[in-house]
Amino acid sequence: MAVPKSELQRRLGVFADTFRRKGLRATHQRMEIFRELAASDEHPDAETVYQRVVKRVPAVSRDTVYRTLASLEDQGLIRRTAVLGGPARYDANTKRHHHFVCTKCGSVKDFHSEALDDLSIPRSVKAFGRIGSAHVQVRGVCSACIGPRARPR
Numbered sequence: 001m002a003v004p005k006s007e008l009q010r011r012l013g014v015f016a017d018t019f020r021r022k023g024l025r026a027t028h029q030r031m032e033i034f035r036e037l038a039a040s041d042e043h044p045d046a047e048t049v050y051q052r053v054v055k056r057v058p059a060v061s062r063d064t065v066y067r068t069l070a071s072l073e074d075q076g077l078i079r080r081t082a083v084l085g086g087p088a089r090y091d092a093n094t095k096r097h098h099h100f101v102c103t104k105c106g107s108v109k110d111f112h113s114e115a116l117d118d119l120s121i122p123r124s125v126k127a128f129g130r131i132g133s134a135h136v137q138v139r140g141v142c143s144a145c146i147g148p149r150a151r152p153r
């Protein structure tokens with residue numbers, strides 16, 4: 001699904017501000033790689049991002065895409081999330097949210113829940129070390145995989 005235009009503009013604005021503040025060069029290629037992620041909520045992996053960007057920017061290399069994704073993550077502009085043991089998936093939604101993961105097709109969907117945001121982490125977890133963040137990954141089979149016939153009522 002496409003991200004609303006206003007949200008895309010906001011994300012591109014944050015990208016431009018961050019690069020300016022950090023003195024990084026917002027090259028055309030970096031911009032296009034970020035735009036690819038910012039415009040969709042599909043949580044693609046690095047290879048998918050490369051395949052899509054190279055259609056618009058034939059000069060881009062796989063290496064540039066991988067390195068740019070790592071740097072965008074360092075800048076906090078995108079997030080990386082692990083899904084079902086597959087390759088890491090990238091997410092330009094940096095607001096607090098949780099994921100629904102389809103165990104059949106691997107699609108990842110965002111959802112929001114104040115109740116889950118307020119999830120209290122057990123004391124026993126704090127014994128493991130310092131807690132950075134927590135997010136909930138709900139796994140199941142998406143409606144597209146279930147198919148129109150067997151859709152849950």
Ligand SMILES: [Zn+2]
Nearest residue numbers: 102105142145
């Ligand atoms: Zn699915």
Ligand SMILES: [Zn+2]
Nearest residue numbers: 091093099110
């Ligand atoms: Zn997400």
